[in-house]
Amino acid sequence: MSEKQNNSNPFDPFEMWRGMRDSALDVWAKAMVQVVNTDAYAMATGKSVELYLTAIAPFREVYEKMVTQALQQSNMPTRSDVVSLAERLTNIERRLDDLDAKLDESELRAGRAKAKGEGR
Amino acid sequence: MMATQSPVTPEQFKKLEEQLGTLMRVTTTRYPIDQTPKEVIWTLNKAKLWRYVPALPAEKRHRVPLIFSFALMNRPSILDLRPGNSFVEYMLAHGYDLYLLDWGVPGYEDRHFNMDEYVGDLMPRAVRKMKSVAGSEEFSMLGWCIGAILATAYAALYPDSGLRNLLLLTAPLDFTNREANGFTRWVNEKFFDVDRVVETFGLIPPEMIQYGAKALKPVENYIGNYLRLWDNLDNPEVVESWHAMNTWVNDNIPMTGGFFKQLIQELFRENKLMKGTLKVRGERVDVGRIRANLLNVIAMADHITPPCESESIMNRVSSEDKELFRLQGGHIGIMTGSSARKITWPHIENWLRQRSD
Numbered sequence: 001m002s003e004k005q006n007n008s009n010p011f012d013p014f015e016m017w018r019g020m021r022d023s024a025l026d027v028w029a030k031a032m033v034q035v036v037n038t039d040a041y042a043m044a045t046g047k048s049v050e051l052y053l054t055a056i057a058p059f060r061e062v063y064e065k066m067v068t069q070a071l072q073q074s075n076m077p078t079r080s081d082v083v084s085l086a087e088r089l090t091n092i093e094r095r096l097d098d099l100d101a102k103l104d105e106s107e108l109r110a111g112r113a114k115a116k117g118e119g120r
Numbered sequence: 121m122m123a124t125q126s127p128v129t130p131e132q133f134k135k136l137e138e139q140l141g142t143l144m145r146v147t148t149t150r151y152p153i154d155q156t157p158k159e160v161i162w163t164l165n166k167a168k169l170w171r172y173v174p175a176l177p178a179e180k181r182h183r184v185p186l187i188f189s190f191a192l193m194n195r196p197s198i199l200d201l202r203p204g205n206s207f208v209e210y211m212l213a214h215g216y217d218l219y220l221l222d223w224g225v226p227g228y229e230d231r232h233f234n235m236d237e238y239v240g241d242l243m244p245r246a247v248r249k250m251k252s253v254a255g256s257e258e259f260s261m262l263g264w265c266i267g268a269i270l271a272t273a274y275a276a277l278y279p280d281s282g283l284r285n286l287l288l289l290t291a292p293l294d295f296t297n298r299e300a301n302g303f304t305r306w307v308n309e310k311f312f313d314v315d316r317v318v319e320t321f322g323l324i325p326p327e328m329i330q331y332g333a334k335a336l337k338p339v340e341n342y343i344g345n346y347l348r349l350w351d352n353l354d355n356p357e358v359v360e361s362w363h364a365m366n367t368w369v370n371d372n373i374p375m376t377g378g379f380f381k382q383l384i385q386e387l388f389r390e391n392k393l394m395k396g397t398l399k400v401r402g403e404r405v406d407v408g409r410i411r412a413n414l415l416n417v418i419a420m421a422d423h424i425t426p427p428c429e430s431e432s433i434m435n436r437v438s439s440e441d442k443e444l445f446r447l448q449g450g451h452i453g454i455m456t457g458s459s460a461r462k463i464t465w466p467h468i469e470n471w472l473r474q475r476s477d
Contacts, residue, residue, distance in 0.1 A: 018351065025347070029339035033423070036335055037302050039311075046311030053320050060320070079228065086229040090165045097164055097245055104252040 139353040146349065146363040153364050154197035156208045158220070162249040166224030169246045171253060175212035182476035184284055185217040185254040187247065191266040192223055192238070193329045193375045195368065201456055202364045210465050214473070219250045225373045231322035234378035239273045240401035247281060260285035260472060265425065265451070266383070269293060272433065273393070275410045277400055285475050286412040287468065290451050292425040293433050295391045300426040302336045307384045314384045318377035326372035336423050365456065394432065407436045414442040415471045417454065417464070424451040443471065
């Protein structure tokens with residue numbers, strides 16, 4: 001389990017205790033790996049997630065509505081406005097990247113033509 | 121009057137005080153990981169393409185550049201953990217022109233991103249830029265974990281892109297055996313409502329993914345890891361290594377709901393990549409179209425990607441030059457543990473060197 005990286009003294013009582021501790025942890029670790037790899041554990045995890053989502057759902061909805069209303073009343077951009085803006089910016093970035101690709105291609109072609117001309 | 125002797129000497133008190141100071145330092149501060157100099161050569165949305173500053177002059181470097189594709193929910197800094205123990209540093213010293221495709225931290229606006237965006241849009245664009253900067257039509261790609269899924273899909277979709285060498289590390293690709301892995305069992309449709317999780321969060325919280333990874337080996341991750349530190353507090357090498365790894369492990373990023381759903385529904389549950397029914401931007405991902413030289417590195421003690429999930433790709437690709445390299449070790453340990461510098465890195469470098477000029 002835990003590995004002491006330097007030389008250990010077999011007569012040291014702490015070393016003996018550490019050895020016993022590590023053996024016990026190894027057994028526990030192997031048992032827990034078996035436990036988490038069962039359908040029962042998977043079902044319990046699934047239920048916990050479901051419970052959590054059910055518990056937070058009404059609060060999230062109310063909170064989101066309140067924040068959106070507050071932002072709209074204060075003439076501030078809401079999350080959907082920011083998302084829409086971000087998407088537009090990304091689209092512009094894509095167009096710029098397309099242009100960059102064309103420029104790189106032109107440079108490459110010009111370089112090849114020049115090299116060909118020098119070779120003649 | 122009898123003098124009472126303290127059971128603990130002042131030296132022992134001093135040592136204990138120092139050890140507690142070390143413990144506080146490494147558990148509450150960040151280790152300066154990711155130190156190798158690099159520069160951004162391309163960006164799109166949150167993604168960045170980094171070029172590491174070469175360690176050797178151009179005439180001594182290999183002709184074919186290498187690009188890293190790492191997982192989406194962790195930072196790629198694991199490849200450059202600390203000076204003297206960095207895969208990036210090692211490959212630079214061996215004359216590679218290195219590039220890193222950093223997916224960045226997705227925002228709420230990217231919550232729908234799945235392989236259509238990562239493999240169908242960002243990867244081809246980043247590769248184009250890398251080829252332009254490197255001045256090479258050919259390149260090598262190394263994918264690790266989920267980054268290996270993306271690299272495999274890329275290699276299958278774009279076999280004529282100039283991809284000469286494909287290196288896969290602990291690649292989760294084949295989910296025929298859904299009981300081989302804790303993850304695939306937990307997200308079984310009987311127990312886990314992926315639609316509801318994605319609808320609620322949009323972006324999957326990093327804490328949720330981190331819990332999933334740690335819960336596969338709960339005793340090792342929540343107890344054994346700290347005992348190992350406690351037992352070695354007077355060993356600076358172990359302490360520094362632990363500090364660097366702890367910094368990386370706890371620095372996770374959210375995963376887009378779109379990819380999370382695709383991973384669980386289409387890969388874990390329906391095994392579409394191996395069945396050849398996965399589609400990216402409407403095009404079928406056929407791993408049989410992969411022709412690049414292939415090095416597939418598998419960790420035999422991998423609890424996150426069991427070997428059976430990585431092995432079968434070897435019989436599916438069309439590559440004539442392919443090698444399956446099995447290693448003793450875990451999912452991360454094979455690239456960062458004590459054997460990484462002695463076994464894993466030299467093997468990868470040796471394989472790639474013979475195919476990079």
